[in-house]
Amino acid sequence: MPFLPPLDEDIVVDEVQSLLDENSPDTDWKAITQRLLAVHEQQKRRLDKLLRISDGFGDLTHVENLSLTEQYKKQLRRLQKIARISDLYQRTMVELNESLKQAALHDPLTGLPNRRYMIERLREQVAREQRGANGFTLLMLDIDHFKGINDQYGHESGDHVLMAVATAIQQCLREYDVCARWGGEEFLVFLPGKAVVDAQVVASRVLDQVRRIDVGRVLGGAEQSLPAITLSAGVAEYLPKEHYEETIKRADQALYDAKGQGRDRSASRAH
Numbered sequence: 001m002p003f004l005p006p007l008d009e010d011i012v013v014d015e016v017q018s019l020l021d022e023n024s025p026d027t028d029w030k031a032i033t034q035r036l037l038a039v040h041e042q043q044k045r046r047l048d049k050l051l052r053i054s055d056g057f058g059d060l061t062h063v064e065n066l067s068l069t070e071q072y073k074k075q076l077r078r079l080q081k082i083a084r085i086s087d088l089y090q091r092t093m094v095e096l097n098e099s100l101k102q103a104a105l106h107d108p109l110t111g112l113p114n115r116r117y118m119i120e121r122l123r124e125q126v127a128r129e130q131r132g133a134n135g136f137t138l139l140m141l142d143i144d145h146f147k148g149i150n151d152q153y154g155h156e157s158g159d160h161v162l163m164a165v166a167t168a169i170q171q172c173l174r175e176y177d178v179c180a181r182w183g184g185e186e187f188l189v190f191l192p193g194k195a196v197v198d199a200q201v202v203a204s205r206v207l208d209q210v211r212r213i214d215v216g217r218v219l220g221g222a223e224q225s226l227p228a229i230t231l232s233a234g235v236a237e238y239l240p241k242e243h244y245e246e247t248i249k250r251a252d253q254a255l256y257d258a259k260g261q262g263r264d265r266s267a268s269r270a271h
């Protein structure tokens with residue numbers, strides 16, 4: 001194809017519009033029509049180029065046999081198809097991104113937020129505390145003698161117990177409290193704006209709810225006289241200006257106290 005210098009499309013459109021003006025002087029219809037056709041060719045070549053870039057697999061050679069209007073319509077249809085595919089692709093990427101984010105911040109077994117999520121939440125909260133928020137309290141919860149459940153009933157049964165405990169804990173929390181799976185059989189609960197006394201009430205509600213878990217059903221009804229599942233809890237309140245790791249450490253020490261005092265109970269550490 002011979003090289004054609006690009007036409008200024010706006011000028012050509014102005015020329016065509018002037019044809020429609022009743023008062024326009026005699027116009028060179030033929031020259032303007034030729035330029036109009038050239039503009040059409042120019043746009044078609046651009047469309048061709050765009051299609052080649054966006055649809056490498058599309059075969060455009062056969063369109064040469066079609067009339068100009070048919071070629072144009074065909075190219076437009078192909079572009080519409082590409083736009084739809086691109087839209088679908090983008091939506092898929094957004095959904096994939098969402099599920100990756102969900103997977104990165106949640107525990108696959110219980111569906112609870114994971115340790116990473118909780119750390120991010122605590123960082124944000126400590127920043128809020130520095131701007132005068134109302135404080136928060138942490139509950140460190142740990143299933144008692146969980147190794148025994150695994151050893152006696154198998155790891156899969158242990159997993160079912162973990163899921164049942166996660167559900168029981170969540171049943172006792174408000175929507176703005178957060179329970180994360182902190183480690184193997186450990187859960188960390190974040191209670192915003194809670195005084196220790198209130199947190200202890202939440203802890204005893206959680207301990208009660210876990211005791212009520214129907215162990216026979218969770219373990220597949222295989223055994224009759226199963227001991228109840230119990231938790232121990234450590235409670236610690238965030239102290240102004242401290243690092244959240246300090247609060248976690250106190251909650252952990254309080255949990256250790258509760259275990260030492262016989263398990264199935266909560267203890268707290270003020271300092």
Ligand SMILES: Nc1nc2c(ncn2[C@@H]2O[C@H](COP(=O)(O)OP(=O)(O)OP(=O)(O)O)[C@@H](O)[C@H]2O)c(=O)[nH]1
Pocket residue numbers: 109142143144145146147148150154155156157158159162183184185259263
């Ligand atoms: N089934 C199952 N077991 C797990 C998982 N993660 C950790 N564990 C088990 O949890 C058990 C934890 O045992 P220990 O740390 O000895 O604690 P414990 O037996 O609960 O004893 P106390 O905490 O002192 O009451 C180990 O047997 C781990 O293998 C898990 O995802 N699934």
